[in-house]
Amino acid sequence: MFLFSKLVWVFGQPLSLVFFLILFAFLAVVLRFRRLGALFSAFATLLLFVVLFTTTGNYLLQGLELRFPKPDRDPDNLQCMIVLGGAFENEVNTTGHGIEFNAGADRFIEALRLAQKYPQSRILVSGGDGSISGKYEGDAAASARFFPLFGVPHEQLIEERASRTTFENAINTKELLASQGLANCLMITSGYHMPRSVGIFRKQGIDVVPWPTDYRTDGHVTLGLDFTQPSQNAQNMATAVREWFGLIGYYFAGRTSALYPR
Numbered sequence: 001m002f003l004f005s006k007l008v009w010v011f012g013q014p015l016s017l018v019f020f021l022i023l024f025a026f027l028a029v030v031l032r033f034r035r036l037g038a039l040f041s042a043f044a045t046l047l048l049f050v051v052l053f054t055t056t057g058n059y060l061l062q063g064l065e066l067r068f069p070k071p072d073r074d075p076d077n078l079q080c081m082i083v084l085g086g087a088f089e090n091e092v093n094t095t096g097h098g099i100e101f102n103a104g105a106d107r108f109i110e111a112l113r114l115a116q117k118y119p120q121s122r123i124l125v126s127g128g129d130g131s132i133s134g135k136y137e138g139d140a141a142a143s144a145r146f147f148p149l150f151g152v153p154h155e156q157l158i159e160e161r162a163s164r165t166t167f168e169n170a171i172n173t174k175e176l177l178a179s180q181g182l183a184n185c186l187m188i189t190s191g192y193h194m195p196r197s198v199g200i201f202r203k204q205g206i207d208v209v210p211w212p213t214d215y216r217t218d219g220h221v222t223l224g225l226d227f228t229q230p231s232q233n234a235q236n237m238a239t240a241v242r243e244w245f246g247l248i249g250y251y252f253a254g255r256t257s258a259l260y261p262r
Helices: 002-012 014-030 034-053 056-067 090-096 107-119 137-150 166-180 190-202 229-253
Strands: 082-083 121-124 156-158 183-192 208-213
Touching: 002 014, 002 121, 002 229, 014 229, 034 056, 034 229, 082 090, 082 107, 082 166, 090 137, 090 166, 107 121, 107 137, 121 137, 121 166, 121 229, 137 156, 156 166, 166 190, 166 208, 166 229, 183 190, 190 208, 190 229
Parallel strands: 082 121, 082 183, 121 156, 183 208
Antiparallel strands: none
């Protein structure tokens, strides 16, 4: 299932689809199916325009981010928090043993803020190596270097280093929570990732308090044209499509509580 999901995404993301449409168009022309080639070319051009020069990706991402609003204030007391991996540059960190972040860094910045405010809380970091090769360290390993640099003792951390997917995050976290006697933890992850995460954790019978962070939109996106940031538009479209692939795939695999949890 893990390898299958990785391969589906390699070939199914928007820019990959554009490439294959262009490839099919070329083959159709070579084989003298000119009308079919023109049709493939038209689809490729339309899809590329939507991905690069419209707000469609941002709009889809916004819907995911707004599904679980962040609470207006911090909790009165905090026993534990679960931080889902996906924020470290694991390939770079494995080589340099550093703490290089990617765009999801807010997950760990928010966890650090809460850890300093609630020093009695436990921090369960769930994240192993999600690459196909399996030769890199994961977020849990990098977090063991990150938190102590800012005064959070290693004893406050619980490291879950084996999971490669959100489903494995839930399975492995459930066992650790039970062994540590922890429940009703905050779950910290990116806003767009929260619907899928909550659905999977609920399916496993794990009660969590959604604590989204790492927002990519301002919450007021409308559908329209946008010629100012094509690369970012493409990235946000890919992120949104990937989440919907995950929501649909996990739903039909029976691994989530609902198609679109709320």
